[in-house]
Amino acid sequence: QVQLVESGGGLVQAGGSLRLSCATSRRTFSSDAMGWFRRAPRNEREFVAAISWSGDYTYYADSVKGRFTISRDNYKNTVSLQMNSLKPEDTAEYYCVASASGADALLNNEYDQWGQGTQVTVSS
Numbered sequence: 001q002v003q004l005v006e007s008g009g010g011l012v013q014a015g016g017s018l019r020l021s022c023a024t025s026r027r028t029f030s031s032d033a034m035g036w037f038r039r040a041p042r043n044e045r046e047f048v049a050a051i052s053w054s055g056d057y058t059y060y061a062d063s064v065k066g067r068f069t070i071s072r073d074n075y076k077n078t079v080s081l082q083m084n085s086l087k088p089e090d091t092a093e094y095y096c097v098a099s100a101s102g103a104d105a106l107l108n109n110e111y112d113q114w115g116q117g118t119q120v121t122v123s124s
Helices: 026-031 103-107
Strands: 002-007 010-013 018-023 033-039 046-051 058-060 068-073 078-083 092-099 113-115 118-123
Touching: 002 092, 018 033, 018 092, 018 118, 033 068, 033 078, 033 103, 046 068, 046 078, 046 103, 058 068, 058 103, 092 103
Parallel strands: 002 113, 010 118
Antiparallel strands: 002 018, 018 078, 033 046, 033 092, 046 058, 068 078, 092 113, 092 118
8 A cells, every 4th residue: 555655865975874764644644664675786675764643752773773764743744864974785775664563573574555666876
């Protein structure tokens, strides 16, 4: 089901930064845990980050920990992913996901809603 809209992808050199944004409805945003997944060519989809509905808890894949930051803005109904110190291996299509079952579901690759995705390409 496609109900989320991502933006902010693009081409960046290694070491650079990008900020991805995901817009959703107030009903979804106020009650669901949110997160980001990515899929590189020939790879399985990979969990990147998640944030609880309250915003009090965040979770990251080991590969991005310390470089990426997930956040949510209740006034704008958006969730963002700040990506710093980008590496070529970060190249993938990134998509936003939502789960009414909490962040634990996202950690298990389970979600209720997802977006169309936005492409991130990191050149060396």
